[in-house]
Amino acid sequence: MTSPVRSGRAPRPDLLLPAEVARLGGLEVVTSGIVEGFLAGLHRSPRRGFSVEFAEHRQYQPGDEPRYVDWKLLARTDRLYVKQFEEETNLRAMLVLDASASMAWSGAPERLTKLDYASRLAAALALVLVRQRDAAGLVTFDEEVRTILPARARVAHWNQLSRTLADLRPGLGTAAEPALQQVVSALRRRGMVVFISDLLLDRELALKALRFLRHRGHEVLVLHIADPAELTLARGDETRFRDPESGKAVTLSPSEWGDAYQRTVAGVVRAWGISCRAAGMRYAVVPTDLPFGVALGRALGA
Secondary structure, eight states, X not given: OOOOOOTTSOOOGGGSOHHHHHTTOSHHHHHHHHHHHHHTTSOOOOOOOOSSSEEXXXXXXXXXXXXXXXXXXXXHHSOOEEEEESTTOSOEEEEEEEOSGGGGOOSSTTSOOHHHHHHHHHHHHHHHHHHTTOEEEEEEESSSEEEEEEEEOOHHHHHHHXXXXXXXXXXXXXXXXXHHHHHHHHOOSSOEEEEEEOOOSOHHHHHHHHHHHHXXXXXXXXXXXXXXXXXXXXXXXXXXXXXXXXXXXXXXXXXXXXXXXXXXXXXXXXXXXXXXXXXXXXXXXXXXXXXXHHHXXXXXXX
């Protein structure tokens, strides 16, 4: 496996391969590194808001309205800061993460499991949003909803979100519909829903729930997390395959069934893409060997 990072320059963590990023340290440290590199070439959102709920201070910039200057802070520090408030952040995004048993799988020891990759990607997405003063929340699920964190735009909230992701362990089965229904009450006004899953679930039920979110005016992005070994079946001797969620197993020869498998996978990916686009949703396949910077670019439409 070849690293996309060129020699002679400091490596951008967002361009490192997932396994290289995983060796850097804990989830929070890794995610911050990914986002620092990604934002280095990204135009930050100019959107800022002022409303009822105080969020934090930032340094005064020419053009800021004087009524938002914190005069008390000026008196104490002799520096100009303006108050920012949370309610008018322009975007509220809810990340809906699949933590079912199938997400615990990796096709090679040097690759992250789908759940580890998706957790880092979700944490990085949330940090990008928070640094743009947008709000990010989290719903995790397996066969039931396991975590609901409301959308907030504070850095302290992202710390809680990243700790939740770091502690996340794979569950059992998959039931996406109840988790997506929770998003309806969590996002009371129009926002963005990022559904992160290997999509080994009941497609029609999941699409029904996703279409409902789109009908409510939410922007919907489906990130299809896939191990490369799932997308292309390696040829070889007779092998026993077991479904981690149902326990069902089958023994077959990849050399004989490889072409049929390839056609089936291509058909599934094509069907998801067609269904999502027909409903006005964005859809992207994200292999777990894809550098995080590329995955973030796809996720954010950069």
